[in-house]
Every structure is written in C-alpha cells, then in structure tokens.
Amino acid sequence: MVSLNHIFSRRRMPYPVRQVARAYRSVSRFLYAVMPKGLYTRALLIIVIPILILQSVLVVVFMDRHYELVSRRMSEAVVRDIAAIVYVLQNYPQDQDFDKIQSLASDTLGLSVAVLPREPLPPPAPKPYFDVIDRVLSREISELIGKPFWIDTVGNSRYVEIRIQLPNNILRVYARRGQTFASNSHIFLVWMFSTSLVLILIAMLFLRNQIRPIVRLADAAEAFGKGRPATGYRASGAREVRRAGHAFIEMRRRIERQMDQRTTMLASVSHDLRTILTRLKLQVSLLGESNENDAMRKDIDEMATMLEDYLAFARGDGDEDVQLTDLALLFEELEEEAEISGRPLEVSFAGEPRVNLRRLAIKRCLTNLVTNAGRYADKVVLTGVNQNNWLTITVDDNGPGIPADQREIATRAFQRLDSARNQDHSGSGLGLSIARDTARSHGGELFLEESPLGGLRARIRIPS
Numbered sequence: 073m074v075s076l077n078h079i080f081s082r083r084r085m086p087y088p089v090r091q092v093a094r095a096y097r098s099v100s101r102f103l104y105a106v107m108p109k110g111l112y113t114r115a116l117l118i119i120v121i122p123i124l125i126l127q128s129v130l131v132v133v134f135m136d137r138h139y140e141l142v143s144r145r146m147s148e149a150v151v152r153d154i155a156a157i158v159y160v161l162q163n164y165p166q167d168q169d170f171d172k173i174q175s176l177a178s179d180t181l182g183l184s185v186a187v188l189p190r191e192p193l194p195p196p197a198p199k200p201y202f203d204v205i206d207r208v209l210s211r212e213i214s215e216l217i218g219k220p221f222w223i224d225t226v227g228n229s230r231y232v233e234i235r236i237q238l239p240n241n242i243l244r245v246y247a248r249r250g251q252t253f254a255s256n257s258h259i260f261l262v263w264m265f266s267t268s269l270v271l272i273l274i275a276m277l278f279l280r281n282q283i284r285p286i287v288r289l290a291d292a293a294e295a296f297g298k299g300r301p302a303t304g305y306r307a308s309g310a311r312e313v314r315r316a317g318h319a320f321i322e323m324r325r326r327i328e329r330q331m332d333q334r335t336t337m338l339a340s341v342s343h344d345l346r347t348i349l350t351r352l353k354l355q356v357s358l359l360g361e362s363n364e365n366d367a368m369r370k371d372i373d374e375m376a377t378m379l380e381d382y383l384a385f386a387r388g389d390g391d392e393d394v395q396l397t398d399l400a401l402l403f404e405e406l407e408e409e410a411e412i413s414g415r416p417l418e419v420s421f422a423g424e425p426r427v428n429l430r431r432l433a434i435k436r437c438l439t440n441l442v443t444n445a446g447r448y449a450d451k452v453v454l455t456g457v458n459q460n461n462w463l464t465i466t467v468d469d470n471g472p473g474i475p476a477d478q479r480e481i482a483t484r485a486f487q488r489l490d491s492a493r494n495q496d497h498s499g500s501g502l503g504l505s506i507a508r509d510t511a512r513s514h515g516g517e518l519f520l521e522e523s524p525l526g527g528l529r530a531r532i533r534i535p536s
Contacts, residue, residue, distance in 0.1 A: 112283045119275045123268055134260060143253035144208050150247050151212035153181045158217055158236060158243060161187070177245075184231075184246035193222040193237055205232065205252050225249075285309025289317050296324055297515055342379070349376050397434065399456055399463075400425035406438055406454065415446035423458030427536045429514060437510035438465065441530045444504065445469035449527050463516075463536040471527040479520035483508045507532070 108114060157177055160166075166173055170187040177185035206225045213221045213234070220237040232252055236243040285308045292305035307317025349372060356368050403419040410417035438454065445452045449471030456465045474482050483504045507530065508518040516534030523529035 111286065112279060115279050115283065116276060119279070120272055123272065127264060127268060130264065131261065139253075143205065147205060147208040147252045148212050150183075150252050151209065151216050153177075153183060154213070154234060154236065154243075154245055155216045157181075157183075157185060157245075158219070158238065161238065161241075161243065182248070182251065186244045188242040188244055190238070190241055193220060193235060193242075196222070205249070209234070209252065282310060282313075285313045285317065289313065289320060293320060294515070345379055346376075349379070394428050394430055396426050397429045397431045398425050399427060399429075399434075399458070399465075402431070402435060402438075403454060403456060406435070406442060409439075410442060410446065410452075413446075415443075415452065417442060417446075417452050417454055419454045419456075421456040421458075423456075424536075425456075425458070427458060427463055427534075429534075430510075433510050433513070437507045437532070438467070440504070440507050441467040445471065445528065445530070448472060449525075451525060453525065458536055461536055463532075463534045465532040465534075467530040468523040468525045469527040470523070470525040473523065473526070473528045474520060476522075482520060483518065504530070 108117070157173060160173060160176075161170075166187075170185075173187070174185050177183040206223065209223055209225070209232070210221075213219075213223070213236070217236060222235040224233040230249060231246045232249055234245045234247065236245070288305060288308075305317070305321070307314045307321065309317070352372050353369070356365055356372065359365050400421045403421055407417050407419045442452055442454060445467055446469075449469035451470045453468045454465070455468070456463070458464075504518070504520075511518045511532045511534060514534045516532060519531045519533070521529040521531055
C-alpha cells in the first residue's frame with residue numbers, strides 16, 4: 073500500500089503545487105516572525121482583525137451603495153429644479169427684475185436664484201478629488217440642461233454655487249450643500265466605530281480575565297520547576313484551564329510525595345551505613361598501627377566520602393527552601409574555605425549580589441566545582457555576574473581540561489575521565505553531575521567550555 077507521504081512527496085508534486093507550497097511556507101515564516109508571540113495579543117488580534125475587515129467592507133459598501141446613491145438622487149433633484157427654472161425663464165415672459173421667479177425658487181424649491189447680465193463665465197473652479205457632488209452635478213447639468221455652466225462646490229462650505237449661461241443672461245443659483253448630498257452619513261460611521269470600540273474594550277477585559285488563569289498556571293509551573301514555592305496557586309478559569317490546573321496540582325503533589333519518600337529512605341540508609349562505618353573505624357583503631365591498618369583506614373575514609381557523595385546526589389536539594397542569598401558573601405566563604413584547605417581561590421562578583429536561591433545547594437555545587445578544579449590545577453578563579461535577569465557563575469582553572477568530545481560524558485553520573493585527569497585522585501564521579509542537577513533545579517544549566525586560563529571552564533547560568 074502506497075503511503076500518503078510517498079504520494080505527496082516533493083518529487084511527485086506538480087510544479088505549480090510546489091510553487092504554492094513554497095509560497096505558503098514563506099508567508100507562514102514571515103507571519104510567525106512579525107506576529108506577536110503572546111497569547112493575549114494573538115487572541116485580541118483574532119477578535120479585532122475580523123471586526124476591522126467587516127467594518128472596512130461595510131464602509132466601502134455603504135459609501136458606494138448608500139452614500140453615493142442618495143447623494144446622486146439629491147443632486148439630480150436639484151438639477152431638475154434648476155432645469156425647470158431655466159425652462160420657465162426661456163419660455164414664459166418675466167417681470168423686469170425677475171422677482172416672481174426668484175420668489176418661486178426661494179419659497180417652493182429652496183434655492184437662491186439671481187438672474188445676472190450676460191458675461192463670460194469664470195474660469196473652472198478647482199475640482200476636489202473623489203467629490204460626488206461635483207461629479208454628479210456636472211454630469212446632470214450637461215444631460216438635463218445642456219448649456220454652458222460653471223459650478224463651485226468648495227468655495228463656500230455651506231452652499232454650492234451654480235451658474236448657467238442663457239442666451240441673454242446668466243442664471244446664478246445657490247443651493248445648500250445639504251440639498252445635494254447625504255450630509256448625515258457620518259452618523260452611521262460614528263455609531264459603527266463607537267460600538268466597535270466598545271466591543272473591543274469589552275473583549276479585552278474578558279480576554280484578560282480568561283488568560284490570567286493560564287498565566288498563573290505558567291508562573292506556578294515555572295516556579296515549581298525552579299524549586300520555588302508555589303503554594304498559593306489554585307485552579308481557576310475556563311473548564312479546560314481548570315482541568316490543566318488540577319492536573320498540575322496533582323502532579324506537584326505526586327512529585328513532592330515521591331521526594332519525601334526518597335528523602336526518608338535515604339536518611340535511613342545513611343544512618344545505617346554510617347553506623348557500620350563508625351564501627352569499622354573503631355575496630356580498625358583498636359588494631360593498632362601498621363601498614364595494613366593504615367590502608368584499611370584510608371579505604372574506610374574513601375568509602376565514607378563516596379557514601380556522602382552518593383547520598384548527596386540521590387537526595388538532591390528538594391528539601392531546602394529558597395531564600396534570599398548574598399552571593400558576594402557566599403563567594404567570600406568559599407575563598408576562606410579554599411585557603412584553609414591549601415587551595416588558593418580568586419573570587420569576584422559584579423551586579424546585584426542578592427538572589428533567591430537554595431543557599432546550601434548552590435554552595436555545595438560551587439564547592440564541588442572549585443574542589444574538582446583545585447585537584448588538577450594550581451590556579452582557580454571563581455567569577456559571578458548578575459545582569460539582565462540572569463546569574464552567570466564561572467569556575468576557571470589552568471589544569472589539563474577536558475576534551476570537547478568528552479565534556480557531555482563528564483557531566484553524567486559515575487563517570488570519571490581518568491585519561492584526562494590525574495588517576496591518583498579518588499572520587500565518585502558525581503561532582504559535575506551534582507552541579508548540573510543543582511543548576512537545572514534552579515531553572516538553569518551547566519556548561520563545560522574552554523577556559524581562558526588554558527584549562528576547563530564550568531559555567532552556570534541561572535535566571536535571577
């Protein structure tokens with residue numbers, strides 16, 4: 073049976089279809105690059121854009137069908153009245169001052185008419201763009217009256233002036249602009265845009281209330297992932313959001329219960345094993361001094377150290393609360409401890425030193441990194457920088473380093489790269505693994521890189 077992927081593979085697609093698919097992908101990438109990334113903004117655009125498109129279509133249809141049609145009919149009516157006046161002037165005798173025709177036009181037709189002596193018409197007035205009045209009046213006067221004329225639709229904002237050249241006179245007509253076009257059409261636009269604005273504001277309020285539970289869920293999940301307390305979260309919002317919130321709460325409870333069980337079990341194991349090691353130390357000390365006893369004491373001490381490393385790795389730092397930690401002071405403590413152990417350490421810190429962290433976990437992490445670097449190098453530099461909401465801590469040494477293709481392996485549990493390091497040093501192979509887990513528990517990561525000192529750089533990046 074032929075698969076759909078085989079049928080719609082690029083080689084079997086017709087050329088026009090491939091062009092359409094390529095154009096679609098290009099447009100999709102462009103829209104993804106320019107469109108906002110936030111859920112609130114995207115949801116608001118989903119509501120606003122259709123409203124704007126609908127309003128644009130309504131405005132175009134209204135202006136084309138209603139406004140122009142009504143304005144055309146009104147302009148045609150005015151031109152017919154003027155044509156009737158021209159017909160009366162040409163076919164019926166008038167008084168010397170044309171008072172009767174002026175009274176007829178004023179009282180019956182609502183036009184201000186004056187019969188002037190014949191003179192050349194003024195030059196054409198400026199024609200406004202997209203003016204329905206000027207276009208319709210010019211066409212109707214040409215069709216119904218058929219005489220030379222001059223119109224001005226912009227000179228006086230309240231009136232339209234029309235001059236018709238008669239055989240012996242000039243007929244000047246003033247008509248109100250409201251007689252020639254639909255002057256109240258803007259009311260429709262005002263109401264349409266006003267109601268749309270109100271609807272958009274209401275939609276913004278409702279959307280904010282609907283998205284707020286999602287934001288709270290994301291903040292709670294992020295805080296829990298960084299090991300920070302999120303006890304104040306409760307599920308709210310729409311049914312699907314509440315369902316996701318309840319699932320998160322239940323997941324958090326299961327994880328916390330599992331961590332508590334593991335911590336309890338490890339505490340029991342630690343107590344039992346330490347008791348046995350203590351008895352062994354006591355028994356060896358009673359045997360007296362000999363080379364064999366010294367070797368046994370060394371093995372017991374190494375077993376105790378490895379036990380502490382294993383328990384620290386398995387226990388993690390989930391039982392410690394997040395607190396405001398002064399990293400500059402913590403760096404000074406690490407410097408003093410390094411000097412006491414005979415491994416000089418250079419420290420420096422830049423930026424705001426107070427950060428919410430698990431203090432003991434971070435200290436244990438940095439101690440492992442500094443101790444690990446001090447075993448293989450005679451110069452170790454600890455640097456911290458807190459800027460742009462990110463805390464970056466680096467440990468540089470001038471030791472042999474770790475090859476680039478083995479750095480990922482070095483961060484795995486129980487991995488020791490003796491080919492690159494001194495084989496005389498014992499260890500459990502958990503130092504870098506514990507450091508990486510500590511960084512990840514704070515929402516960050518541990519990176520192994522080339523050091524400017526020539527050895528290894530361990531860089532921890534944590535959101536602050």
